[in-house]
Amino acid sequence: MTLSDRSRTTPTRDLAARFEAYSDWRRRLCASIASLHDWLGDAGLADPQVDLKVQQLQERLQQDKLVVAFVAEFSRGKSELINAIFFADFGQRLIPSAAGRTTMCPTELLYDANEPPSIRLLPIETRARDATVAEFKTYPDEWVSYPLDLASPERMGIALAQVSQVKPVAIAEARRYGLADDEDVLAPLAPGGERTVEIPCWRHAVINFPHPLLQQGLVILDTPGLNAVGTEPELTLSLLPNAHAVLFILAADAGVTRTDLEVWNQHLAGDDAAQKAGRLVVLNKIDGLWDDMKSATAIDDEIARQAGTSARILDVDVAQVYPVSAQKALLAKVNGDDLLLARSRLPELERALSGRLIPAKREIVGSATLAEVTALAARARALLDARQAGVAEQLAELRALRGKNQDVIQHMMDRVREEKDVFERGLARQAALRSVFAEQSNRLLDHLGLEALRANAGATRREIEQSPFTKGVRQAMGDFFATIRNDFGLASRQASEIHDMMRGMYSRWSEEQGLERYSPPPFAMLKYLKEIDRLERAYNTHFNTLWNMVSKAKFALMKRFFETVASRARHVYDVANRDAEGWLRLVMAPFETQVREHHLQLRRRLDSIRRIHGASGELEARVGELEQQDETLAADIAALDRELAGIAIAIYDADVLPRAANG
Numbered sequence: 043m044t045l046s047d048r049s050r051t052t053p054t055r056d057l058a059a060r061f062e063a064y065s066d067w068r069r070r071l072c073a074s075i076a077s078l079h080d081w082l083g084d085a086g087l088a089d090p091q092v093d094l095k096v097q098q099l100q101e102r103l104q105q106d107k108l109v110v111a112f113v114a115e116f117s118r119g120k121s122e123l124i125n126a127i128f129f130a131d132f133g134q135r136l137i138p139s140a141a142g143r144t145t146m147c148p149t150e151l152l153y154d155a156n157e158p159p160s161i162r163l164l165p166i167e168t169r170a171r172d173a174t175v176a177e178f179k180t181y182p183d184e185w186v187s188y189p190l191d192l193a194s195p196e197r198m199g200i201a202l203a204q205v206s207q208v209k210p211v212a213i214a215e216a217r218r219y220g221l222a223d224d225e226d227v228l229a230p231l232a233p234g235g236e237r238t239v240e241i242p243c244w245r246h247a248v249i250n251f252p253h254p255l256l257q258q259g260l261v262i263l264d265t266p267g268l269n270a271v272g273t274e275p276e277l278t279l280s281l282l283p284n285a286h287a288v289l290f291i292l293a294a295d296a297g298v299t300r301t302d303l304e305v306w307n308q309h310l311a312g313d314d315a316a317q318k319a320g321r322l323v324v325l326n327k328i329d330g331l332w333d334d335m336k337s338a339t340a341i342d343d344e345i346a347r348q349a350g351t352s353a354r355i356l357d358v359d360v361a362q363v364y365p366v367s368a369q370k371a372l373l374a375k376v377n378g379d380d381l382l383l384a385r386s387r388l389p390e391l392e393r394a395l396s397g398r399l400i401p402a403k404r405e406i407v408g409s410a411t412l413a414e415v416t417a418l419a420a421r422a423r424a425l426l427d428a429r430q431a432g433v434a435e436q437l438a439e440l441r442a443l444r445g446k447n448q449d450v451i452q453h454m455m456d457r458v459r460e461e462k463d464v465f466e467r468g469l470a471r472q473a474a475l476r477s478v479f480a481e482q483s484n485r486l487l488d489h490l491g492l493e494a495l496r497a498n499a500g501a502t503r504r505e506i507e508q509s510p511f512t513k514g515v516r517q518a519m520g521d522f523f524a525t526i527r528n529d530f531g532l533a534s535r536q537a538s539e540i541h542d543m544m545r546g547m548y549s550r551w552s553e554e555q556g557l558e559r560y561s562p563p564p565f566a567m568l569k570y571l572k573e574i575d576r577l578e579r580a581y582n583t584h585f586n587t588l589w590n591m592v593s594k595a596k597f598a599l600m601k602r603f604f605e606t607v608a609s610r611a612r613h614v615y616d617v618a619n620r621d622a623e624g625w626l627r628l629v630m631a632p633f634e635t636q637v638r639e640h641h642l643q644l645r646r647r648l649d650s651i652r653r654i655h656g657a658s659g660e661l662e663a664r665v666g667e668l669e670q671q672d673e674t675l676a677a678d679i680a681a682l683d684r685e686l687a688g689i690a691i692a693i694y695d696a697d698v699l700p701r702a703a704n705g
């Protein structure tokens with residue numbers, strides 16, 4: 043079997059099957075949203091805003107990622123476990139796994155169909171610059187890229203071995219990257235007499251690989267042993283908190299060492315309930331306890347005892363600790379040895395991973411999608427209701443004209459004309475409100491503007507440089523967060539001012555014109571403030587650790603640490619900006635629609651009466667037309683409800699899982 047054949051085989055194991063079912067579900071959901079969109083278009087209910095919303099929803103569903111991170115001290119078997127869980131189909135180790143330090147830089151495994159299979163590497167030298175890995179990701183020319191030859195596992199292995207590359211550099215240089223400290227007195231002498239240390243060649247690796255699971259949106263994050271001096275702040279502040287599941291790996295032959303505990307405390311301990319749910323502890327290398335001289339029960343007891351001890355030390359429930367042998371599981375899968383696979387206990391871990399992770403993710407994505415689709419349908423429904431009310435009103439008007447003389451009809455025409463005048467005068471008054479709305483919108487977007495953040499970050503950077511001591515840095519960071527909170531406070535006040543104004547406007551407008559009242563939703567600022575709080579908490583937790591870890595390299599590290607915080611903050615501003623723009627449209631759009639519809643209806647009424655005024659047979663024909671319209675609208679409303687119900691069913695429908703996954 044060639045490699046590409048293998049990647050085409052249907053994965054039958056639990057995790058793979060469930061993940062595939064999840065992708066299927068997303069596809070079905072996309073299809074039912076497309077069907078709703080088509081229907082809205084056919085019914086004349088789609089507009090550019092609806093088109094945009096549908097497009098965003100579908101993109102989000104298609105690009106939905108599930109990130110699983112592997113974290114541990116070095117040599118606990120992270121890379122081996124990744125090979126065993128995800129890549130056993132390839133019949134060999136895909137990611138380098140060996141004794142000693144192997145993975146030297148954080149490595150993401152994913153698939154982007156727009157890029158050829160490759161490994162992209164960010165040179166370690168970029169650590170001397172003021173930008174985060176996330177920022178470098180937008181500049182492909184900063185990365186070194188090697189193609190992956192899928193037809194040759196051997197050549198692929200050579201390319202992937204890059205993640206283990208190291209090189210000797212002078213201590214001074216290592217310090218510039220925040221990779222060495224004063225304690226490196228044991229650093230070997232280079233021929234020139236200079237002290238040198240070995241540092242990783244790469245800062246970050248992205249492996250683009252068309253594995254079926256990666257193609258469906260799985261992202262795997264392999265990390266190097268984390269007690270290294272040069273920890274990337276980005277791992278702690280961004281990559282790990284954003285992962286949907288984090289697996290922490292211990293080795294049965296080492297127990298819980300001091301450094302294991304440090305890694306755990308620094309990256310995984312914490313009381314965020316949502317995060318806790320996605321955390322699993324793996325006790326790897328249990329094959330070391332397989333002693334032929336002992337009975338199976340004695341071995342199981344020993345494994346249970348070790349799992350219990352680990353759970354106690356880490357302060358987690360023992361049910362959360364999964365003893366496995368990654369190495370034997372990989373071997374068993376490659377050789378199709380079911381007995382050995384069962385003994386490796388990997389299937390239990392896989393079941394836990396898929397059983398918790400995927401349903402939780404589906405629930406989040408499903409309820410968010412349903413909320414958006416419901417809002418979309420509600421707008422269409424409101425439009426249909428308004429049209430139906432308009433038709434009913436016209437019908438009543440015309441039916442009342444039956445048997446009346448021309449004078450009455452003339453009188454009626456005058457009344458509608460007058461109504462139209464009142465409407466148009468009201469509209470002119472709204473022009474003033476619109477310009478106030480535009481001005482206030484700009485002010486809101488200014489408070490959340492990147493310009494404000496850039497100035498704040500610049501000031502903080504200068505403060506840190508002028509006072510690079512614990513107190514100075516703390517003060518500068520404290521100011522940084524305070525300014526951000528102030529920005530969001532101002533934005534929040536501005537948003538509620540806009541909200542009050544628009545609510546008043548809608549209420550006056552509905553009284554004046556006799557239209558249904560619309561109550562715009564407020565702009566919720568809490569989620570951004572929570573995110574900023576989380577960022578500040580993470581910063582406070584890691585500040586002391588980092589500060590104590592290094593001395594000479596401290597400054598470079600501190601600066602990079604700040605850049606990561608700033609870049610996370612920028613992300614919060616970006617999201618807030620996008621949300622604010624969407625909200626402003628949401629607040630104004632119903633008004634525009636109401637105006638358009640009402641105007642149209644007045645014109646139609648005037649038209650009908652004018653026609654009836656001119657010809658006597660016209661009245662009954664027009665009543666007939668309107669009755670027909672009323673029926674069509676009722677049918678449309680029923681059809682819209684059916685579309686929406688179809689989507690709700692697509693969301694809550696149980697997966698059709700292959701038998702292997704139902705156990």
Ligand SMILES: Nc1nc2c(ncn2[C@@H]2O[C@H](COP(=O)(O)OP(=O)(O)OP(=O)(O)O)[C@@H](O)[C@H]2O)c(=O)[nH]1
Nearest residue numbers: 117118119120121122139140141144145267368369
């Ligand atoms: N006996 C045994 N050895 C294992 C097992 N899993 C991994 N190993 C070995 O442990 C060593 C380290 O494994 P890696 O996968 O490189 O560990 P890692 O956690 O990725 O380490 P770094 O990349 O250095 O951070 C390798 O020699 C593996 O073969 C296991 O279940 N049993």
Ligand SMILES: [Mg+2]
Nearest residue numbers: 120121144145
């Ligand atoms: Mg590794």
